[in-house]
Amino acid sequence: MLRKLPPAGVTRGSRLREFRTVASFMAPVWLGLLIFFGYPLVATIWFSLNKFDLFSAPRWFGLGNFAYMLQDADLHRAAANTLWLVVVLVPVKVVAALAVALLLAKLRRSASFWRTVFYLPALIPPVAATVAFVFLFNPGTGAVNTVLGWVGIEGPLWFNDPYLAKPSLVLLAVWGLGDWMIILLAAVLDVPRERYEAAELDGAGAFARLRHVTLPGIAPVLMFSALVGVIQTLQFFTQAAVAGSVASGKATVGQGRGAAFGYPDGSTTTFPMWLYEVGFGHYTLGYASALALVLFAFSLLFTVLLLRRFKSYVADGSVQ
Incomplete structure (x- = not known):
């Protein structure tokens, strides 16, 4: 040869x-x-x-350490809370960001002003944003319940209610959707106008154009937003910890398993919060390292599953 x-x-x-x-x-x-x-x-x-x-x-x-995870009830609660946030928060935030991006893409006047308005909350530091948001939703003196009272509606407890604490965190995440919105807006504006004109000539309505033109055109960006959202939510720590501290009126970090940890009733305890508590509250760094590996493995698993799910979107530009 x-x-x-x-x-x-x-x-x-x-x-x-x-x-x-x-x-x-x-x-x-x-x-x-x-x-x-x-x-x-x-x-x-x-x-x-x-x-x-x-x-x-x-x-x-x-x-x-890995065997003990099977009998750690606090870990099971934290994992369930984190999974709930992944399943609910990520789709809600992506859909809300896409809806805002589609509306802003249609604007002809004052487009720059409204883009700035929707993007500004994303620039606020997470701690400051969470503190302000919890004060706005304070059951007794918050502006939200005050306005609801003006129209005869009794406001809920929001962050002080175990059943509404996680949905309140979702509202906080949606309020700060500016970073995702600006990425999706750029993708929407990048879809060629010729495709919309061809769809209109074929008699496609607004929903049909959204389904067959817009979504396939921005599929890679949607995949990116979903991946980033899942990874960020699996690491959800600051907002949950600060919201529990402010709502309970006590500090979370530095006091260990106090009244503020996961307030109310552990409903906002996330996987990273429990990992932090195990490592720096109980000083069981071996168990905390095992938890960190499990979190890394689940992040990798979610990433692989999402990439496989969206592979056909990127490959042929069609929504299956």
Whole structure:
């Protein structure tokens, strides 16, 4: 068999120099991955197989930390709350952001003003936004219940009600939809006008154009929004912790399992909150490392499932 000859002028030495050049440019990336991802991941796996309290040397525990998850009732509640947020918050926020983006895409006058208005809440720091939002929905003195009282409606307890606390967090997330809205708006405006004109000539109505023109045209961006939303919601911590603190009137971080943790009645305890409590409230860093690995595995699983689900959207640009 004839050996394939390299192109004229290409020698082993030139290939080696090219490889060294490419490797030198990629070295910072690889070093960053090894230092800030590879080493922490390996360390987390090691600590998850040990009993470790941060003060004494790790003691081998095998799969004991993972086995304890099966009987940890607080973990089960936190996982159920997080799953609820993933199933409800992400679709609601994506649909709301898409609806706002479609409305703004139709505006001809004052379009820049309204885009700024809807985007501004996304610029507010999460802690400040959550504090303000909880005060607005305060059952006794909040502006929302005050306005409802003017029209004869008795306002609910919102963040102080175990059954309404998570829906209230969804309202908070929808209020700050500006980052997703601006991405979806750019995608909607990027859909070629010729496709809409062709659909109108074929007699397609507004809903048909949305289904057969807009959604296929922005399918990759919708996939990106869903992926980012799932990953962010699986890491949902700040808003839930601050909302519980403000609604209960007590601090969550630093007090451990106080009245504010997951207030009310653990309804806002998320997986990352319980992981934090286990690691820095109980100082069981081995168990916390095992929880972190489970969270990483579920994030990866959700990502793979969503990519498989949307693969046909990106491949042929059609909504199945």
